[in-house]
Structure formats: C-alpha cells, structure tokens
Amino acid sequence: xxxxxxxxxxxxxxxxxxxxxxxxxxxxxxxxxxxxxxxxxxxxxxxxxxxxxxxxxxxxxxxxxxxxxxxxxxxxxxxxxxxxxxxxxxxxxxxxxxxxxxxxxxxxxxxxxxxxxxxxxxxxxxxxxxxxxxxx
Numbered sequence: 001x002x003x004x005x006x007x008x009x010x011x012x013x014x015x016x017x018x019x020x021x022x023x024x025x026x027x028x029x030x031x032x033x034x035x036x037x038x039x040x041x042x043x044x045x046x047x048x049x050x051x052x053x054x055x056x057x058x059x060x061x062x063x064x065x066x067x068x069x070x071x072x073x074x075x076x077x078x079x080x081x082x083x084x085x086x087x088x089x090x091x092x093x094x095x096x097x098x099x100x101x102x103x104x105x106x107x108x109x110x111x112x113x114x115x116x117x118x119x120x121x122x123x124x125x126x127x128x129x130x131x132x133x134x135x136x
Contacts, residue, residue, distance in 0.1 A: 001124075001134055002134075004044045004047060004048070008041075008117055011033070011036065012114035012117050014032075014036075015087070015110045015111075015113060018091070019107040019110040019111055020107075022100055022106055023100035023103040025094060027097065028095070030092070030094045030095035031092065033091055034087075035088075037088050038081065038088055041080060042081065045077040048077070048124075049074060049077065053073065053074070053128075056070060056128045056132050059131045059132050059133075060131055069127065073120065073123070076116070076120050079116070080113070083113050087113050090109065094106075
C-alpha cells in the first residue's frame with residue numbers, strides 16, 4: 001500500500017509539473033504521463049478493492065459508517081478513472097503536438113485530478129490504513 005500511494009503521489013507530482021508549465025510543456029513528459037495514468041490507477045484500485053477495503057471492513061466489524069466509507073472510496077475510484085481518461089486524451093493530444101489553446105482550462109483539469117487523488121490518499125492514510133495495522 002505504501003508503494004501504491006508513492007506511485008499515485010508521483011503521478012500527482014507529474015500532473016502538477018505539467019499544469020505549472022502550461023502552455024510550454026515537455027511533450028515527452030505529457031506522453032509518458034498519459035500512458036501511465038489509467039494502468040496505474042486501475043491496478044491500484046483493484047488492489048484496494050480486493051485486499052485493503054475488505055480488510056478494513058473486517059477490522060472495523062462492518063459498521064454502517066465504515067461500509068459507507070468504502071462505498072464512497074469505490075465510487076471515487078470510478079470517478080477518478082473516468083476523469084483520468086479525459087486527462088489521458090488531453091495529454092496525448094498535447095504530447096503529439098496539438099496546440100494548447102486554453103492553458104487555464106487544461107491546468108484546471110489536471111489539478112482536479114491530482115487534488116482528488118491526493119485527498120483520497122489522505123483519507124486512506126488517516127482512517128483506513130491504521131485500522132488494518134499499516135502505519136504510514
């Protein structure tokens with residue numbers, strides 16, 4: 001789980017670097033980041049949903065509040081993956097030389113994704129991982 005969080009935070013840092021550099025971005029960084037987003041998120045989300053969340057639900061006795069938390073976290077996974085698809089398309093276009101017509105809008109899009117991912121990680125670190133014996 002620590003590695004998963006580290007990889008997601010590295011992705012967030014890459015997205016933030018691109019957002020900060022707009023409209024003059026490193027095309028290869030855009031392509032590399034675009035190609036990493038969806039596979040990374042899918043793998044980590046699958047791990048969380050099949051290993052971490054069931055362990056959390058068991059450790060907390062399956063209380064309604066904790067079940068609601070994991071339902072919300074699962075819903076965030078779906079939202080993040082959908083949003084990641086849009087970000088991927090945008091970064092691929094930029095990486096292939098498409099002109100950045102509206103850097104503010106693209107920056108806003110990138111920030112929306114990486115801020116959501118960071119909030120998700122923070123919640124897991126503060127509430128989920130301590131309950132299953134993982135100290136971050």
